[in-house]
Amino acid sequence: MRSRVVLLFAVLFLGTGAAVPLRETNHSRVQENFDFNQTLGQWFSIGSAGDSLWFETLMGTSRMIKFILSATEETNKFKAILVHEWNGTCINMTVYYEYLESQQMFKYIPVPGYDAHIAIQVGLIQYQEFAFLIYDSQIQGRKTKSVALYGRTRKLRTEINEQFKEFVLRQGIPEEMIMFLPDKGSCSGNDDIWSTGRR
Template sequence: MAQCLLWLGLALLGALHTQAQDSTSTLVPAPPLRNVPRQPHFQDDQFQGKWYVLGLAGNEINKEKHRQFKVYTTTYKLNEDYTYSYNVTSTLAWNLNCSHWFRTFDRTSFPGLYTLGNIEWYTGIQRYVLRVASTDYKKFAMVFFKKIVKQQAYFTVALYGRTIELTPELKENFTSFVKSMGLRDEHIIFSIPIDECMDK
């Protein structure tokens, strides 16, 4: 049960570990990391704190299948060891409880680019990276996730907000951004607002 919940948390973070709908050949190809925008002059300390996950888009996401996707929180906290890695906690409503998932993302030599620090916990994942593509630190962020599983690349983009409100402008900007990566409307989902677990 714990392993199942752990995988669910990873999936909600944009690293869905399911089979492609038909076969991997039908997946939208994951863009090379060099083609993914990155936030100029990324500020680790300003990015930390609580974010609400307002939207997800990815080559394994299916709007019909994930239509009951509920908003959840992800909190980034800089490690106190001055390595500028993050301890990350996600909290969401699950089976009438508030479930928590903990991960570490280690900073690389490139600002705004991180690797999953405890990757050995996730069987089959060969590589997993996070890049902050765009943020104003105070209202929104778009975060790109890419994982390699059995030589197949999967990617997800998460839309974060500092509040639970999803404005039409933010929704439009996110949609345009992920479509520029080859994703289509059926690959994009927006969360259902809820009150449970938002302040846990």
């Protein structure tokens, strides 16, 4: 269960319980003129921040995850293949998302039997460099809010990390709940090639 929560928190368009009502999602936070297709390709989880007590259990133990976003045959639906390390072994995991264009949000599609529904907004994005994502989630009846930083490469400019901190603070999450994920092990990959991931 813990590994699944870590992965869901880290994945682009990558949190989780009953669905968060749409009225609780603040659409004023989203990136204007968002282009879904430009998000496809390779990303790395760089930083995370959350307002939940369970987030504290992840601090100091989480690490960078590499994943590839690609389109599916269904309109506005895509999949993310995550590559992560668990007990010394590299594991691939596939998760699915739907982009609700009229509501300017993404929706995590939970696996059968897993109570995980997440509303996701793109707060800020530079398609070939980084993205800030906002998660409004409900995990087993507990509502949480989190923000994640993703990069096209495993290391981003210092200015972007500082901008992420400022963005997190504006969401009402305290600075001590911000963490930057270490690049440990071979599972995050050694290549920084930007792949489109288009089918």
